[in-house]
Amino acid sequence: MTSDIRPRDRSEAARRDVLTGGIVVAAILLFVGTGSNLMHALVQSLIGLGGGPDKVLAAALILNVALILFGWRRYEDLNREIRERTEAEKRARYLADTDPLTGFLNRRALLVAGQQLIAKSAVEGRQVALFLLDLDHFKTVNDIHGHVAGDRVLQVAAERISTVLPPSATKARLGGDEFVALLPFEPGARATIDALAAQLVAALEDSVTHDAQQIRIGASLGIALANDASITMDTMVRQADIAMYHCKDQGRNRYCWFEMGMEMAVQVRxxxxxxxxxxxxxxxxxxxxxxxxxxxxxxxxxxxxxxxxxxxxxxxxxxxxxxxxxxxxxxxxxxxxxxxxxxxxxxxxxxxxxxxxxxxxxxxxxxxxxxxxxxxxxxxxxxxxxxxxxxxxxxxxxxxxxxxxxxxxxxxxxxxxxxxxxxxxxxxxxxxxxxxxxxxxxxxxxxxxxxxxxxxxxxxxxxxxxxxxxxxxxxxxxxxxxxxxxxxxxxxxxxxxxxxxxxxxxxxxxxxxxxxxRGLLRAPAIPEGGVAKPDAEPLRKSA
Missing domain, CATH: 3.20.20.450 (EAL domain)
Known part of the structure; x- marks a missing residue:
């Protein structure tokens, strides 16, 4: 029902705006015509050559002025409505693309922005590293300290990620305690990516203070590489996820680059x-x-x-x-x-x-x-x-x-x-x-x-x-x-x-x-003679 009403409301408003605009234009034209005649009569009256302006023309002029003021008011209302709609659309786009807790991009926006970044970097001859970071034992934080503490940990993690990574990095929260960052780099600068990954893991190792409690966190970080435009964001996220779980298997609180052999291990897992x-x-x-x-x-x-x-x-x-x-x-x-x-x-x-x-x-x-x-x-x-x-x-x-x-x-x-x-x-x-x-x-x-x-x-x-x-x-x-x-x-x-x-x-x-x-069951079988077998023989490994 609502979908049927909205188009009619919009078309009716458009017709009203067109009608209002027509009335204003007509009022301005009439104002020009009547105003010039009225002013001519007024000037002649002042110099003693006429009997003063015509009352009908005066009334028409006043009406024209009123119509013009009405049109101006409507014009201002339309401008305000356009500004409000534009701001609302911006807010809607922001909310649709942004994680409200951390201010990072959400998963949907990341996939779009990331694919564009991969294509652009390929044209420029650059590569893209995708960091997928998972906080270690985050579920325990929620279970023991509560979800408010969990939210605080996520916010602090986002702040530390932003501090370590360069401003040009594309940052997102996939959901839960998983974060993603995209970093374009020159093919010969892989050591820089290694250094950033190590700094990020070290930064997230520090405890988080919440309500006078020190909450210890850590992170496992998987890295995937895009070196041409044919690689999709879905593939990169999956590869980085596999590398991240490999980190967890290796003891957590570290980073690993994706290697093809890891995929088989994940399938087995x-x-x-x-x-x-x-x-x-x-x-x-x-x-x-x-x-x-x-x-x-x-x-x-x-x-x-x-x-x-x-x-x-x-x-x-x-x-x-x-x-x-x-x-x-x-x-x-x-x-x-x-x-x-x-x-x-x-x-x-x-x-x-x-x-x-x-x-x-x-x-x-x-x-x-x-x-x-x-x-x-x-x-x-x-x-x-x-x-x-x-x-x-x-x-x-x-x-x-x-x-x-x-x-x-x-x-x-x-x-x-x-x-x-x-x-x-x-x-x-x-x-x-x-x-x-x-x-x-x-x-x-x-x-x-x-x-x-x-x-x-x-x-x-x-x-x-x-x-x-x-x-x-x-x-x-x-x-x-x-x-x-x-x-x-x-x-x-x-x-x-x-x-x-x-x-x-x-x-x-x-x-x-x-x-x-050894006669050590609650209801042992009683052999002939009515005596249960005692537990006399020591237990030793048989030959």
């Missing part, structure tokens, strides 16, 4: 992410269990749950292939809880003396509701909290210690045991052992495996064991691969160990068979 998304509802991710034993006696005391992907297409996939991608894509929380729930359902059939240890991703410790989610799993599965041990890596403690403290304290209050995993590989801060209610320390496998050949590694293991003794925290050693290492750990006072010497991670069925053999 996308296949894995797609497989994770489709595999979760199909139950393709299953728990495996690695034995944990009392080193002195060899008695089985628990299992660490390790995740495996039982893919119908690719077979059994180890966690190092898909866990990093699950973390980057934000799927790790849902995936981890799903497999932990499966492990709880399985472990309910174990003897109460057998602990279930589960690893928690650093990404999960950024979720303020994680402890509630895990508690809900315990209730739904009917699994005793006292039989669960949560392993947290050292590196998880440094991004938001107050949140981690809240999570681990809540879990501790539920009766869950807490273990500090991979101790010695991170910051090894004693203040965290004092401030957080950990029950156990786990020595990283790299130190245990190197004990026999490295005096430094052995010294580190001894220091950690002594630290555990002083804090009344038992020590678990990972990576025990031979009897000599087990004997040495026993001599040092390490209480618990796991590794190939005691057995590799096994499926739920093989784990149940092992427990049944």
């Amino acid at each position: 996308n296949q894995i992410e797609t497989g994770i998304r489709s595999g979760m509802p199909r139950g393709e991710f299953v728990p495996y269990f690695e034995p944990q034993v009392d080193i002195a006696s060899g008695r089985l005391v628990g299992f660490e749950m390790l995740m495996r992907w039982d893919s119908p297409e690719y077979g059994m996939i180890p966690p190092e292939r898909f866990i990093p991608i699950a973390e980057e894509s934000g799927l790790i929380g849902e995936l981890s809880l799903q497999v932990i729930r499966s492990a709880m359902d399985i472990a309910k059939g174990w003897d109460p003396s057998i602990m279930l240890a589960v690893n928690i991703s650093p990404q999960q410790l950024k979720d303020p509701w994680f402890s509630q989610k895990l508690t809900k799993l315990l209730v739904e599965a009917g699994f005793p909290a006292s039989q669960l041990e949560v392993e947290i890596t050292e590196s998880s403690l440094f991004e938001n210690l107050p949140l981690v403290r809240s999570i681990v304290t809540s879990l501790k209050n539920q009766g869950v045991s807490l273990s500090l995993d991979d101790f010695g590989t991170g910051y090894s801060s004693l203040s965290h052992l004092r401030a957080l209610p950990f029950d156990r320390i786990k020595i990283d496998r790299s130190f245990v495996a190197a004990m026999r050949d490295s005096a430094d590694a052995q010294a580190i293991v001894v220091a950690i064991v002594r630290l555990g003794e002083s804090l009344a925290m038992p020590i678990t050693a990972e990576g025990v691969e031979d009897e000599a290492t087990a004997i040495e750990l026993t001599r040092l006072g390490c209480t618990k160990g796991q590794g190939w010497f005691y057995g590799r991670a096994a499926s739920a069925g093989d784990t149940a068979a092992l427990l049944a053999e």
Whole structure:
């Protein structure tokens, strides 16, 4: 209905303007004619040669003057309307082309301006570098500090980008925390582009102040190159995006130029992410269990749950292939809880003396509701909290210690045991052992495996064991691969160990068979004679 009315309104206004213009022109012509006659009569009257101006002519002149004033007023109104429409169109174009938060171009305007810049640079014999910059861990800023803080971080990032890059650079915000800049340069000046990229990454590494808080950010920067007019903006953005993700895989907070080999790696990554998304509802991710034993006696005391992907297409996939991608894509929380729930359902059939240890991703410790989610799993599965041990890596403690403290304290209050995993590989801060209610320390496998050949590694293991003794925290050693290492750990006072010497991670069925053999299932089969088989045989690696 509205689209039908507007054309009629515009045509009616145009007709009124034409009519008004005609009336004004006629009034001016009449004014010239009547005004000259009236002035002639007035002059004759003043010199005594006539009886004064004609009243009708005087009235006509006054009417002409009124019409001319009306026309002038209408002319001014039209000019004002044109100015307002022009300004409104400028504002509309600005809003259509500009990101309101940063003042940079938006994606639509970038694609148009960028294509024009590529064509112009090709004619001039210049090349164009496209920077695609993604802020590292920006989602965490929104989750922890709120969206107002997130907006502030984006504005500061835009200011720093503008400060580092030359005024001639075309700058845009693609959306979210992704920024793009286009820089034309001479073919021999690639070193200048490298220098600008390094400065940009360094500038964005500095923290941002918001409400008396220091928010640390960083950036991964991918660079694509256009050296002729045939390259499209869509291609350049895609290539720079691939290079940017390559930076993230290499450790973040750096820049990379796009290379053709990266595209294949991205395709593989996308296949894995797609497989994770489709595999979760199909139950393709299953728990495996690695034995944990009392080193002195060899008695089985628990299992660490390790995740495996039982893919119908690719077979059994180890966690190092898909866990990093699950973390980057934000799927790790849902995936981890799903497999932990499966492990709880399985472990309910174990003897109460057998602990279930589960690893928690650093990404999960950024979720303020994680402890509630895990508690809900315990209730739904009917699994005793006292039989669960949560392993947290050292590196998880440094991004938001107050949140981690809240999570681990809540879990501790539920009766869950807490273990500090991979101790010695991170910051090894004693203040965290004092401030957080950990029950156990786990020595990283790299130190245990190197004990026999490295005096430094052995010294580190001894220091950690002594630290555990002083804090009344038992020590678990990972990576025990031979009897000599087990004997040495026993001599040092390490209480618990796991590794190939005691057995590799096994499926739920093989784990149940092992427990049944040792009489460590909740409902063991009673052999003839009515006596269950005792857990007398130590667990050792078979020949």
